[in-house]
Amino acid sequence: MKILLMGHPNVGKSVLFNRLTGANVIESNYPGTTIDYTKGYMRVGGEEVEVIDVPGTFSLDPKDKAEEVAVKMLHESRDATVICVIDASKIERGLYLVLEIIEEGYPVAIALNMWDVAEDKNIKIDVVNLERILGVPVVSTTAISGEGIKELVSRSRGTAQVEVDDIFERVED
Amino acid sequence: MKRLSSIYFGILGVIALAFGIADLLVTIGGSGLSFGILEIPCDAFRGGWGGLIILSAGLFYLAGIKNISEIHQISKVMMGSILIWIIAGLDIFAMITESIPGGDRSWFNTLEGFLETYAPPYAPAIFLLPFSLVVFYYILKKERNILKKEKDEE
Amino acid sequence: MTKLGVDERWDLIDKISKKTVTFGEYKHTLKDAIGELTVKPLTGIPIAIAVLYGFWSFFSSFAGFFTDGFFVKLFDEHWLLWLQEIFPGKESWLYYIFVGDPSATNCFEAFGVLTSGFFVAIGVVLPAIVAFYLILTLLEDSGYLPRLAVLIDTILHRIGLHGYAIVPTILSLGCNVPAVAATRILETRKERFIMMTILAIFIPCGAQLGIMKEVIPDTMGFVIFYLFMGYLIFGFILNKIIPGKTPEMLIDVPPYQMPTAQNVGRKLWMRTSSFFKVALPFVLLGCVIVNVLYLTGFIAWMGDILSPLFIGWFGVPSETAGPLIAAFLRKDLAVAQLSAIEMTKYQMISAVVLVSIYFPCVATFAMMLREGWKELLGSIAVLAVVVTLYGGLLHLIWILLGVA
Numbered sequence: 001m002k003i004l005l006m007g008h009p010n011v012g013k014s015v016l017f018n019r020l021t022g023a024n025v026i027e028s029n030y031p032g033t034t035i036d037y038t039k040g041y042m043r044v045g046g047e048e049v050e051v052i053d054v055p056g057t058f059s060l061d062p063k064d065k066a067e068e069v070a071v072k073m074l075h076e077s078r079d080a081t082v083i084c085v086i087d088a089s090k091i092e093r094g095l096y097l098v099l100e101i102i103e104e105g106y107p108v109a110i111a112l113n114m115w116d117v118a119e120d121k122n123i124k125i126d127v128v129n130l131e132r133i134l135g136v137p138v139v140s141t142t143a144i145s146g147e148g149i150k151e152l153v154s155r156s157r158g159t160a161q162v163e164v165d166d167i168f169e170r171v172e173d
Numbered sequence: 174m175k176r177l178s179s180i181y182f183g184i185l186g187v188i189a190l191a192f193g194i195a196d197l198l199v200t201i202g203g204s205g206l207s208f209g210i211l212e213i214p215c216d217a218f219r220g221g222w223g224g225l226i227i228l229s230a231g232l233f234y235l236a237g238i239k240n241i242s243e244i245h246q247i248s249k250v251m252m253g254s255i256l257i258w259i260i261a262g263l264d265i266f267a268m269i270t271e272s273i274p275g276g277d278r279s280w281f282n283t284l285e286g287f288l289e290t291y292a293p294p295y296a297p298a299i300f301l302l303p304f305s306l307v308v309f310y311y312i313l314k315k316e317r318n319i320l321k322k323e324k325d326e327e
Numbered sequence: 328m329t330k331l332g333v334d335e336r337w338d339l340i341d342k343i344s345k346k347t348v349t350f351g352e353y354k355h356t357l358k359d360a361i362g363e364l365t366v367k368p369l370t371g372i373p374i375a376i377a378v379l380y381g382f383w384s385f386f387s388s389f390a391g392f393f394t395d396g397f398f399v400k401l402f403d404e405h406w407l408l409w410l411q412e413i414f415p416g417k418e419s420w421l422y423y424i425f426v427g428d429p430s431a432t433n434c435f436e437a438f439g440v441l442t443s444g445f446f447v448a449i450g451v452v453l454p455a456i457v458a459f460y461l462i463l464t465l466l467e468d469s470g471y472l473p474r475l476a477v478l479i480d481t482i483l484h485r486i487g488l489h490g491y492a493i494v495p496t497i498l499s500l501g502c503n504v505p506a507v508a509a510t511r512i513l514e515t516r517k518e519r520f521i522m523m524t525i526l527a528i529f530i531p532c533g534a535q536l537g538i539m540k541e542v543i544p545d546t547m548g549f550v551i552f553y554l555f556m557g558y559l560i561f562g563f564i565l566n567k568i569i570p571g572k573t574p575e576m577l578i579d580v581p582p583y584q585m586p587t588a589q590n591v592g593r594k595l596w597m598r599t600s601s602f603f604k605v606a607l608p609f610v611l612l613g614c615v616i617v618n619v620l621y622l623t624g625f626i627a628w629m630g631d632i633l634s635p636l637f638i639g640w641f642g643v644p645s646e647t648a649g650p651l652i653a654a655f656l657r658k659d660l661a662v663a664q665l666s667a668i669e670m671t672k673y674q675m676i677s678a679v680v681l682v683s684i685y686f687p688c689v690a691t692f693a694m695m696l697r698e699g700w701k702e703l704l705g706s707i708a709v710l711a712v713v714v715t716l717y718g719g720l721l722h723l724i725w726i727l728l729g730v731a
C-alpha cells in the first residue's frame with residue numbers, strides 16, 4: 001500500500017509525515033517549507049506502507065516548481081491512497097483540492113488537521129455529515145499532539161473511489 | 174484600575190521615550206555617558222539601534238494608553254514591553270556570556286570577576302525591565318475580570 | 328469520471344460547507360492584535376528592527392562566548408603549540424600542509440589543515456551556525472518569518488522584488504545551498520533566476536558571518552551594508568532587464584504559535600549536522616589544496632599575473648589571489664586566510680567584499696547546477712559583471728575618500 005499526503009502549504013503534512021514514519025523532515029510555521037518529496041515507511045498490521053510527503057499545493061495546476069513536484073508525484077502514484085490534509089479552520093479552501101483529487105479517481109481520506117485551532121476559533125464542523133456527503137473517511141486530527149492519527153491511518157485503509165455526481169446527490173439530501 | 178494603568182504606562186512611555194532619545198543623542202555625540210548606576214551606551218549598535226528601539230517602545234506605550242482596556246490598545250502596550258525585553262534580555266545575556274570565560278589568565282572567571290560583571294552601571298533598558306513586566310499583571314487581572322463578568326452573566 | 332469546472336467546484340463546496348460548518352462567534356485575541364501590529368508598516372518596522380537587533384546581539388554574544396571565550400585559547404595556546412611540538416620535520420611539505428607556518432602564534436596565521444582548518448570549522452563556524460539556526464528556527468516556528476515577508480513586501484515591492492523572496496534570503500544567511508532550493512517556491516523562472524543569482528552573490532552565509540565577526544569586528548557593519556545594497560541594486564537592475572513576469576504573491580500568514588522545544592532541538596540538530604557534513608570536508612580539503620598551490624608556487628604566479636587587476640582595479644594586495652582560490656571551496660576559510668595578509672583596513676574591507684561576491688562556493692555551485700545549467704551560466708555572467716563593477720566601485724569610493 002502506498003499513501004500520499006496532499007494538501008495546501010502549511011497545513012501540517014510534514015508533521016503528520018514525521019509522526020507516521022518517524023522520519024525527520026523539516027516542519028516550520030510558514031508556507032513553502034517542503035520543496036521536494038520524501039518517502040518513508042510505516043507498519044500497519046504487519047504490512048509495510050509507503051508514505052510520501054510532498055510540497056504543499058493549492059490546486060492540481062501547479063503555480064511553481066514546488067507545486068509541480070507535488071502534482072507530478074500524484075500523477076506518478078496512480079495506485080496510491082491520498083490522504084488530503086486540510087486546515088480545519090479554513091476548510092472551504094481545502095475542499096477544492098480534495099474535489100480535484102476525487103475527480104481524478106483516487107481513493108481519498110481526509111485529515112481535518114489543526115482541529116485545535118478550529119476549536120479555538122469556534123468553528124464547528126459536522127464531521128459525520130461531511131463524511132456522509134463526500135463518501136470518504138473524514139477524521140479530525142491535531143498532528144502536533146498526535147490526536148486522531150491512529151484513527152486516520154486505520155480508516156484510510158478502507159477507502160475507495162467515489163463519484164462527484166454522487167456527492168452532488170448526497171449534498172441535496 | 175483603567176485610569177491608573179493608563180497613567181502608569183503613560184509615565185513609563187515618557188521615560189522610555191526620554192531614554193531612547195538620550196541614547197541616540199549620546200551615540201551621535203560619540204562618548205558614553207554615565208550617571209551613578211546608569212550608563213548610556215554610545216556604540217552604533219547598542220546606542221544607535223538599541224536607542225531607536227527603546228524610543229519606539231516609548232511610542233508604543235504612549236499609543237496604547239488611550240482607552241487601554243481595548244484589546245488592540247493593550248497589544249500596543251504589550252509590544253512596548255516586548256521591545257524592552259528584547260533589549261534588556263540581550264544585555265543580560267551578553268553579561269552572562271562575558272562573565273563566565275576567564276580571559277587571558279584561566280579558563281574560567283574567578284568568582285569576583287564573575288560577580289563584577291553584574292555590577293552597575295546598567296543600560297537604561299535594564300532599569301525599564303522590571304517596570305515593563307507590569308503588563309503581565311494588567312493582562313492577567315483583566316482576563317480574570319472578564320471571566321468574572323461572564324460568570325455573573327450566567 | 329466526471330470532471331467539474333472551477334465554478335461548479337466552488338458551488339459544490341459552498342453547498343457542502345453550508346451543511347457541515349458553522350462559524351461561531353470569534354473575538355479578537357491579544358495574539359491576533361499583536362499579529363496585526365507586526366505586519367502593519369508603521370508598527371511593524373520598529374518591531375522588525377528589534378527582532379534583527381535581537382538576532383545579531385544573540386549571535387555575537389553566543390558565538391563570542393564560545394569562540395573568544397574558549398576556542399581561541401584552546402586552539403592557540405594548546406592545540407597549536409602541541410602540534411608544533413610533536414609534528415615531525417618542520418621543513419617538510421607535510422608539516423606545511425598539516426600544521427602550516429612553523430612560526431605562527433595563532434591559528435589564523437598558521438593555515439595548516441589541522442590548525443586553521445579545525446579552528447575555523449569548529450572554533451569559529453560551529454558556534455556561529457548553532458546560534459544562527461537556533462534563532463532562525465525560533466523565527467520560523469513562531470510564525471514571525473512570513474510576517475516579516477509581508478512587511479518587507481510593502482517595501483521591496485517598489486524595486487520589483489517580492490516579499491516572499493525574503494524567505495530564501497534569510498535561509499541563505501545560514502547557508503546558500505538550501506536557500507537556492509527554496510527559490511522553487513517562487514512562481515516564474517525569471518524570479519527564480521534573479522533570486523538565485525543575487526543570493527549566491529550577495530548574501531554571506533552563517534559560516535562567513537561568524538568568521539567576519541572574528542576577523543573584522545569593527546568594519547563588518549559596513550561590509551554587510553555594502554553587500555545588502557548590492558543585493559537591492561542588482562535585484563532592481565536584473566528585474567528591469569530580464570524579460571518575463573514577476574507576479575504578485577499572496578502570502579498566507581499562519582497564526583503565531585509557541586515553538587516547541589522538541590521541534591526546535593530536532594531542527595537545530597538536523598541543520599547543524601548536515602551543515603557540518605558538507606562544510607568540514609570542504610574546509611579541510613580547501614586547506615590542503617591552497618597549501619599545495621602555495622607550495623608549488625601557483626598562487627604566487629597567479630598573484631603576479633593578476634596583480635594589475637587586483638592592485639589597479641580592486642585596490643587589494645596581489646596575495647589576495649590565494650584566499651580567492653580558497654573561497655571557491657569555502658568562503659569562511661578564505662576570510663580567515665585574508666586576516667593573515669598585511670593590508671590596510673580599507674583594503675581589508677574590499678578584500679572581504681570580493682571574497683563574498685566573486686564566486687559561490689562549490690556546494691552552492693553544485694546546487695545551482697541542479698536547478699538548471701542555463702540558469703547557472705546566466706548567473707555566472709551576471710556575477711562577472713557584478714564583481715568587476717561593484718568590486719571596483721568600492722575601490723573608487725576609497726579613492727574618492729582619499730583612503731586608498
Ligand SMILES: Nc1nc2c(ncn2[C@@H]2O[C@H](COP(=O)(O)OP(=O)(O)OP(=O)(O)O)[C@@H](O)[C@H]2O)c(=O)[nH]1
Pocket residue numbers: 007008009010011012013014015016026027028029030031032033034035054055056057113114115116117141142143144145468584
Ligand atoms: N495548532 C496546530 N498546529 C499544527 C498542527 N499540525 C501542524 N501544525 C503546525 O503547522 C505548521 C506547519 O506544519 P508543516 O508540517 O511544516 O506544514 P506542511 O503542510 O508540511 O507545509 P509545507 O511543507 O509548506 O507544504 C508547523 O508549525 C506545525 O507545528 C495542528 O494540528 N495544530
Ligand SMILES: [Mg+2]
Pocket residue numbers: 013014015026027033034054055056
Ligand atoms: Mg512540509
